[in-house]
Amino acid sequence: MHATAVITGGTSGIGRAFARAFAERGYDIIITGRRRKVLEATAAEIRAATGRKVETTILELTDARRRSAFGEFLGARDDVEVLINNAGFGLSAEFDAEHLRRHLDMVEVHVRATLEFTAAVLPGMRKRRSGAIINVSSVAGFFPMPRGSIYSASKAFLISFSESLAMEVRKDGIRVQALCPGMTRTDFHDHMGVSGKEITQRRFLVWMSPERVVEASLGALRRNRVVCIPGVFNRVVARVFSHTPRRIYYRLVAGIRK
């Protein structure tokens, strides 16, 4: 039996980089996504490059029945050594009735899917007394934002949940990480409908490649760091903003997000 790494949202960006990195380290891989052609092409590329087994599952994470079926599938396996709850999307929209459906979709994808899949793999990891769970959060988890309320809140939830769970399961030999990337060059901003070019022109932002984000995450996992913020710039910004007096913070962020 080979150790398997499961990565949700493996069709592009950070998820795809994780899949490649774990395959290179000798893991068999299961990746999920919605874009069938991209998913199959990604799997074929990783198989060809690494010789590892790569399984694919088409999975819409807002669909409760499909989520639950995937959870059952994971729970029935006894080889899931790594789970990466990575799938996610951004939304720049006020919290109102008009956008409620998309905000609730985000809760399903970022929060419910993470909880359901984590619960599914924990018994096997506990039995084997080993395993790792990486929940892909964001530096946005440290920054409440106008027009990003549920994105920031769902990512903050993932940080808090990961820290609590890490303390709970440490005794069982299981590691948990909240990965909090800053701006990363992926399909994320295109999917959000924000042109990559437009954001790249904002000079104060520092971008990272998905491969560097994954490298930082794996380094932190080796060192048993629970919260991983890749990149010095992102770490400094997260720390400074977390300690900025709230009244100043609200003015500053409202100004930036005008």
Ligand SMILES: NC(=O)c1ccc[n+]([C@@H]2O[C@H](COP(=O)([O-])OP(=O)(O)OC[C@H]3O[C@@H](n4cnc5c(N)ncnc54)[C@H](OP(=O)(O)O)[C@@H]3O)[C@@H](O)[C@H]2O)c1
């Ligand atoms: N890029 C950044 O600047 C940045 C910064 C901080 C945190 N993050 C986080 O990093 C994670 C990965 O994002 P990325 O930057 O790699 O973006 P990406 O290239 O757009 O990848 C997102 C992945 O999530 C999947 N996905 C999105 N919505 C889904 C849904 N409803 N059901 C099933 N799968 C869904 C996508 O699959 P399909 O498109 O095939 O459906 C895709 O594989 C996300 O959780 C994101 O919040 C990104």
